[in-house]
Amino acid sequence: MAIRKISDLNPVFNGENVVEWQSPAGTRFRYERDRCAVGQEMLPGSEVYDWYVLAKSDLSHAKRMVFRLINEDEF
Known part of the structure; x- marks a missing residue:
């Protein structure tokens, strides 16, 4: 199931330098x-990530990347 709007992304963890989201499928x-990157977990529960470097290190760019990855992966 894809996400329709970026505003539908709700963090499951929000720390000082780390934010985590979980897709509807569990990824x-x-x-x-600090890394200026978004990681996509390779296997659920593995905590091993495939990293995508962002052009700009800010939360709005990160959310856009996560939105794109969820919709590419789960559509």
Whole structure:
């Protein structure tokens, strides 16, 4: 199931430098501000991520990337 709007993304964890989201299918996505990247969990529960470097390290860019990855992966 795809997500229709970026505003539908609700963090499951929100720390000082890390924000995590979970897709409707259960895949976790992790934004690390220091790394300037968004990680997509390779296998559910593995905590091993495939990283995508962002052009700009801010939360709005991270949310856009997570939105795109969820819709590509689950559509």
